[in-house]
Amino acid sequence: MLLYAVFSLTGLYAAVxxxxKLELAPREKNLPAVIAALAGGVLGSQVPLWVSSGFGARGKSYLGALLGGFLAINLYKFFSGRGKESFGDNFAVGLALGAGFGKIGCFFNGCCGGASWGLSGLEQYPTQLIESAFNFAMAYVLYKMLRRGSGKNILFPFYTLNYLIMRFFIEFLRTEPVVLAGLTAYQLLALFFIPVFYLIIRSRKNVPSYAGA
Structure with missing residues (x-):
């Protein structure tokens, strides 16, 4: 539990x-979007758990928080008339870096683990460490894209798209409850949102000023 707290706090500090450091817009201008993202993230972090295990389920889902924050920011932009602005580039690197540390905390806490394997059945796939390595790698890629100017307005959807793809496949190594058609809630979310983020990236490539999270 101590190591879980240490790595979770390290991840939070690293993300902030x-x-x-990489902030691309004035902090005051981004504050309402940050508040919306946090509110959406808190609510979204519970939804996959509720779908998988009922409303009494405890814990938090990073994927749920990621998607909840995305939806909340876009609702904020729609109602505030800021639909042509993009906020995601400010946070993508920090999100990936923070998640990398957070998943190490999950490993030491024994949560979010993989299914058993091996003759003894005691070994588990280290899915937390796989996710951690993925997020650290994505943080590096996103940082390089940002510095080279090749990821303008697409850093967040690019990260989320790749995370969704990774998460869909890594679910086969986990022990999450199956909810529909042999798939977990996380896989169903991935199948729904992968085309969404792919289309967002394509639209922003064609129209650089396109707005979105």
Whole structure:
């Protein structure tokens, strides 16, 4: 539990620190979007757990928080008339870096683990460490894209698209409850949102000023 707290706090600090360092717009201008993202993330972090295990389920889902924050920011932009602005580039690197540390915490806490394997059945796939390595790698890729100017307005959807693809396949190594057609709630979310983020990236490639999270 101590190591879980240490790595979770390290991830939070790393996410905030790097996001501030790479901030591409005035902080005051981004504050309402940040508040919307946090509110959506808190609510979204519960939804996959509720779908998988009922409303009494405890814990938080990073994927749910990611998608909840995305939806909340876009609702905020729609109602505030800021639909042509993009906020995601400010936070993508920090999100990936923070998630990398957070998943190490999950490994030491024994949560979010994989299914058993091996003759003894005691070994588990280290899915937390796989996710951690993925997120650290994505943080590096996103940072390079940002510095080279090749990821303008697409860093967040690019990260989320790749995370969804990774998460769909890694679910086969986990022990999450199956909810429909042999798939988990996370896989169903991935199948729904992968085309969404792919289309967002394509639209922003064609129209650089396109707005979205």
């Amino acid at each position: 620190f790097i996001s501030k």
